[in-house]
Amino acid sequence: MSSFTTIADLEKLHSFACNLARRAGKYLRDDQARRQKKALETREKLNSVDLVTSADENIEKLIREAVLAEYPDHAFIGEESYSAGEEKRFLLKDGPTWIVDPIDGTVNMVHMFPMTAISIGFCINSIPTVGAVFAPFLGGHGSLYSAIHHPQGGAWFSEFGPDGPLTPLPILSPLPPLPKEAPKGCLFFGEWGKDRRDSPQSNLTKKSTNFVNMATEIGGRGGKGGMVHGLRSLGSSTMDMVYIASGQGDIMFEAGCWEWDVCAGIAILLQTGGIVVDSSPPDNIDETGPIPMASLGGRR
């Protein structure tokens, strides 16, 4: 058994992860200020992808070094290091594993739209167990969502800085049930994503068809109309997840996720009574590759 099954261990690790997410957020705010200064000097728009990529790499390095200094025997999976081909051997192993997305919502960050988050997740036996999601640009002090997924755990929201009060999540606890006619009446979150091909099989075609179906009146679109209460696209699946975990949204749909996109968010969602389901049959799942789920996270 891992030594990380006691609640005291998890509380210490959760506190470490929250502080680390705030530290990374401070780096991101400072980096944004540097980018703004540079954009003003050069009179160019901020959408230099290179600058953001370098922030991505630097934040992942900051988090990785801090984690391995504190927990040298843990595995670490990050978006950047995975992309660089180093870390495939760790994917979804059973030992204590940190799974990190240094910047979720990169397009938003390029445009200074505040739905950008640092996502630090921790798994044991492939189960998301601790999550810390920090949105450094949301509110004057940033917004921190975190959870320990454990019978004696909890989930919390902080919007007044590290010394400010915590709000237990979900905001209404226990969460009321979904409307009886769901998805009718639900607040639905979905993202348009990067695949923009105009072809019948593209992610864009599938997603946009789903969005229009969800929006349409009951009985419309050949019976597929969902009449959701509203459709929201924030540009960050991590932020979608924490809003649902908070009870501020009901359903989200995402296709083509990777571990680092979802680990911290799932830990928070699981602890607040949310569920995550695959849209594909279980026998399609290849646990050594990217998670092939079109995850539908909604309340029980």
Add this chain to the structure above:
Amino acid sequence: MSSFTTIADLEKLHSFACNLARRAGKYLRDDQARRQKKALETREKLNSVDLVTSADENIEKLIREAVLAEYPDHAFIGEESYSAGEEKRFLLKDGPTWIVDPIDGTVNMVHMFPMTAISIGFCINSIPTVGAVFAPFLGGHGSLYSAIHHPQGGAWFSEFGPDGPLTPLPILSPLPPLPKEAPKGCLFFGEWGKDRRDSPQSNLTKKSTNFVNMATEIGGRGGKGGMVHGLRSLGSSTMDMVYIASGQGDIMFEAGCWEWDVCAGIAILLQTGGIVVDSSPPDNIDETGPIPMASLGGRR
């Protein structure tokens, strides 16, 4: 000439409008807390439209009474009083006129999603001249966007409470130009709205077609592909406008606006260098009815 053409008058009025927006925001936060308590007691979901309607009416009353006590000779147009049929005679007159949307983003408020704003606008000669938009649930202290549209005016953002520091808007000033291949590379904001009919002429069909065109690769959709950098739907056209005014978004598209939806947002947008254009030819405009524009607010 109105007495409200001096910058000193406008500064006093702007300060009054900002304080009033914060006062209304405090009411809305307290009201939300009451609704949460009631929902926990009854174990029902918060989506009772009646409760929100009553908050809408109460906040409009609070703002109207404060405005008319301070400025008894001004006209006042509010969504609620207009809907009740009282105020049509004031629509778009030339005198000093307050135009108020007590709650923009009602569906969000029902679901506790924080993109909800109080919008207080002030027009002279039908020109949006002062705007105060307060989002009471966004950040621990709420988020206040405001502007005086005047050569000696300005636009500001506050996220640390009434005594906290102000950030001049736009965040990058002057705003860099739009990308040369716009809408490619832009962050696009659009809302799905309430008309969900599955018919060729419905607002849903027109809007969703536009959204998919904007998202699709260049050359796709019969040449209509816009390859925007991202599509965002927040559920509040007022919040869309203040993000664009801040330089955190580039383009928004809205159909079927009413004066109270846009007055404060336009004042802020105009002062920060944004433009608002009609998608219909000018000779279609009927200035006594609802503004028939599909406004496209973007940067010069």
